[in-house]
Amino acid sequence: MKILRVAAEGFHSLGLNKLRTFFMMAGTIVGVAALVVIMAIGRGTEQKVMKRVQAFGPRAMMIIAGGGKDLPPPDMTVTTLVLDDAEAIRNEIDGLEVVTPQAWRFDMDLRHESNQTQSVVWGVEPQWHDAWNWQVVEGEPITADDVATMARVCVIGSAVKRDLFGDQDPLGKEIHCNKVRLTVKGVLEHRGVGGMGGVAEFDNRIIIPVTTAMRRVMNVDYVGAIRVVTKDPALMPQQAKQIRDLLHARHHISPPREDDFRIITPMAIAEMVRGTSGTLSMLLIALAALSLLVGGVVLMNILLISVAERQAEIGLRRALGATQRDIFMQFLTESLAVTFLGMIVGSLSGYGVSVLLARFTPIMTVASWEPLAVALAFALLIGTFFGVQPARRAARLRPVEALR
Amino acid sequence: MIELRDIEKTYYSGNVATPVLHGVTFRIERGEYVAIMGASGTGKSTLMNILGCLDKPTGGEFHLDGIDVVNLDDEELSHLRNEKIGFVFQQFHLLQRTTALRNVLLPLIYAEAYPDDAEDRADVALTAVGLEDRMTYRPHELSGGQQQRVAIARALVTDPEIILADEPTGNLDSRSGIEVLAIFKRLHRQGRTIVLVTHSDDVAEHADRVIVMTDGTIAEDRRVERPRDAERENAERTENGEQREETVT
Ligand SMILES: Nc1ncnc2c1ncn2[C@@H]1O[C@H](COP(=O)(O)OP(=O)(O)OP(=O)(O)O)[C@@H](O)[C@H]1O
Ligand SMILES: [Mg+2]
Numbered sequence: 001m002k003i004l005r006v007a008a009e010g011f012h013s014l015g016l017n018k019l020r021t022f023f024m025m026a027g028t029i030v031g032v033a034a035l036v037v038i039m040a041i042g043r044g045t046e047q048k049v050m051k052r053v054q055a056f057g058p059r060a061m062m063i064i065a066g067g068g069k070d071l072p073p074p075d076m077t078v079t080t081l082v083l084d085d086a087e088a089i090r091n092e093i094d095g096l097e098v099v100t101p102q103a104w105r106f107d108m109d110l111r112h113e114s115n116q117t118q119s120v121v122w123g124v125e126p127q128w129h130d131a132w133n134w135q136v137v138e139g140e141p142i143t144a145d146d147v148a149t150m151a152r153v154c155v156i157g158s159a160v161k162r163d164l165f166g167d168q169d170p171l172g173k174e175i176h177c178n179k180v181r182l183t184v185k186g187v188l189e190h191r192g193v194g195g196m197g198g199v200a201e202f203d204n205r206i207i208i209p210v211t212t213a214m215r216r217v218m219n220v221d222y223v224g225a226i227r228v229v230t231k232d233p234a235l236m237p238q239q240a241k242q243i244r245d246l247l248h249a250r251h252h253i254s255p256p257r258e259d260d261f262r263i264i265t266p267m268a269i270a271e272m273v274r275g276t277s278g279t280l281s282m283l284l285i286a287l288a289a290l291s292l293l294v295g296g297v298v299l300m301n302i303l304l305i306s307v308a309e310r311q312a313e314i315g316l317r318r319a320l321g322a323t324q325r326d327i328f329m330q331f332l333t334e335s336l337a338v339t340f341l342g343m344i345v346g347s348l349s350g351y352g353v354s355v356l357l358a359r360f361t362p363i364m365t366v367a368s369w370e371p372l373a374v375a376l377a378f379a380l381l382i383g384t385f386f387g388v389q390p391a392r393r394a395a396r397l398r399p400v401e402a403l404r
Numbered sequence: 405m406i407e408l409r410d411i412e413k414t415y416y417s418g419n420v421a422t423p424v425l426h427g428v429t430f431r432i433e434r435g436e437y438v439a440i441m442g443a444s445g446t447g448k449s450t451l452m453n454i455l456g457c458l459d460k461p462t463g464g465e466f467h468l469d470g471i472d473v474v475n476l477d478d479e480e481l482s483h484l485r486n487e488k489i490g491f492v493f494q495q496f497h498l499l500q501r502t503t504a505l506r507n508v509l510l511p512l513i514y515a516e517a518y519p520d521d522a523e524d525r526a527d528v529a530l531t532a533v534g535l536e537d538r539m540t541y542r543p544h545e546l547s548g549g550q551q552q553r554v555a556i557a558r559a560l561v562t563d564p565e566i567i568l569a570d571e572p573t574g575n576l577d578s579r580s581g582i583e584v585l586a587i588f589k590r591l592h593r594q595g596r597t598i599v600l601v602t603h604s605d606d607v608a609e610h611a612d613r614v615i616v617m618t619d620g621t622i623a624e625d626r627r628v629e630r631p632r633d634a635e636r637e638n639a640e641r642t643e644n645g646e647q648r649e650e651t652v653t
Contacts, residue, residue: 005513016501316497319458320558321486321514323479400459403497
């Protein structure tokens with residue numbers, strides 16, 4: 001095939017001037033590398049979003065005491081969110097599977113015999129287990145009876161079990177929490193770290209009946225949050241609005257007064273997670289676009305200079321029988337080969353940077369093959385776009401003039 | 405073989421017209437060895453460009469092997485050049501940083517069908533010009549005479565009907581010039597058509613026929629009674645050279 005032979009001539013020319021070839025590639029390398037990193041960060045972010053949303057509960061919403069726009073932790077000093085609010089939501093909003101109030105305190109001292117630890121104490125209803133999809137692996141969960149009787153019982157997280165009991169069986173043992181003695185009736189399954197702020201250690205907690213928490217442990221008549229789980233995620237935005245309206249009415253809030261609660265949805269969580277990596281991605285997109293553009297222009301200019309420098313060569317090839325098309329294809333090959341090579345080098349560099357980012361920074365990246373397809377498309381696009389003009393100029397040189 | 409009738413060529417650049425050829429008419433038969441002479445600027449190179457199908461005349465008729473060249477388009481002209489014409493230039497026009505072998509293969513790249521034995525052909529062509537031991541040398545590793553011989557091998561590799569050489573010895577010393585002319589002489593003996601432009605009477609005497617141009621027309625067209633034989637002269641010269649070397653040592 002003649003076209004292959006002509007293309008081979010293009011490759012050969014590139015090999016003859018490696019420095020020039022490198023400069024022609026530079027823009028594509030940086031641009032493609034940035035593209036690959038962007039996409040790795042994008043995928044990493046989405047994976048993080050998925051994880052967070054999964055941990056939060058994809059069908060869950062949290063109504064949290066305290067206004068403002070920030071995410072948890074809730075404002076412990078706000079006292080207006082009460083059990084009756086939960087009851088009202090349960091009765092008046094349709095399509096909710098679970099509505100469960102929760103009261104909690106951070107940094108509570110726990111003690112078992114001589115072992116001590118600090119933990120988060122959650123006052124919950126039995127639905128909590130389903131609302132968080134978080135079951136016990138040993139013993140029993142919190143029951144409606146426990147809530148009704150203000151039972152002095154607790155279910156402990158695996159970290160608490162480790163800290164207070166070591167290898168011992170904790171079931172039936174007593175722990176002291178704020179001078180209240182609680183009997184361990186169960187152990188929660190292990191969950192690791194993560195959560196709404198991303199820093200919570202999930203397993204460092206105990207859960208107790210919400211009534212016990214409010215009356216006996218914390219001595220309050222309000223809760224920190226109400227967790228609801230919808231039957232249909234599609235209804236979520238609407239239900240969030242209904243809940244907001246309901247609470248506005250119950251708390252006698254109308255504009256200009258600020259809300260004394262916040263409703264946190266999986267969408268809000270996702271937005272927050274994306275937000276942190278968004279700025280970096282924007283920067284990288286700008287870098288990629290800039291280097292691809294500048295690189296393309298540089299490529300075109302070097303090619304144009306090279307066409308001018310190689311007039312005699314072009315004239316010679318024409319004299320020896322190269323058609324305009326052959327010359328065009330040779331120069332287009334040079335352009336495409338350069339961007340293709342640049343794409344490969346750029347992809348590898350981008351992959352390397354992604355791995356380094358994931359290892360040495362909090363940025364999560366997931367390398368995958370899709371960016372290669374995108375990078376290839378970009379490389380071919382740029383190679384063609386910026387290569388056609390010089391190639392056409394080369395092809396249009398008149399042999400007699402070029403040979404002179 | 406080559407048939408020119410009333411060939412005119414006028415260069416146009418903007419509003420300026422430069423008439424160069426004013427009605428050139430001649431025939432060159434297959435196997436002829438023709439030298440074209442004339443003062444600088446009379447249009448020899450212009451005529452060669454037309455003969456080589458690199459440029460079109462602005463008037464007149466040109467038939468090459470019976471083909472009406474004037475009416476061919478650019479692509480057809482390219483194919484015609486590739487198949488029928490071998491060029492040798494004053495400035496050699498070799499691809500730099502590229503081996504002699506690869507330079508010689510160049511015309512075959514643009515052939516309609518790349519021959520299976522392309523490398524062998526290049527080998528044969530380089531051997532024919534005495535460069536069998538310089539195949540992998542690059543132009544800057546070769547003398548001017550050797551470079552011009554690579555260029556001749558390149559012109560030969562497609563086995564063209566015509567060799568067009570515009571001052572092929574212009575950049576060479578007399579010894580390299582004789583070597584090149586010896587090759588032309590041998591090609592001529594093998595039956596190839598050769599058209600050569602030169603300023604030098606010495607060079608022109610190697611041809612069978614001399615066409616002298618003045619101001620874009622043919623002033624003289626004559627047979628050479630007893631053409632010089634560069635092949636023999638070259639052989640004698642090397643013999644003498646060897647003898648001299650022997651006496652020195
Ligand atoms: N592209 C062009 N545009 C305008 N004029 C040209 C062009 N090419 C050649 N000429 C003119 O045509 C005339 C003949 O040029 P040509 O190169 O054919 O001469 P030549 O006989 O080969 O001369 P030399 O012996 O110096 O090589 C010159 O006067 C030159 O200026
Ligand atoms: Mg000339």
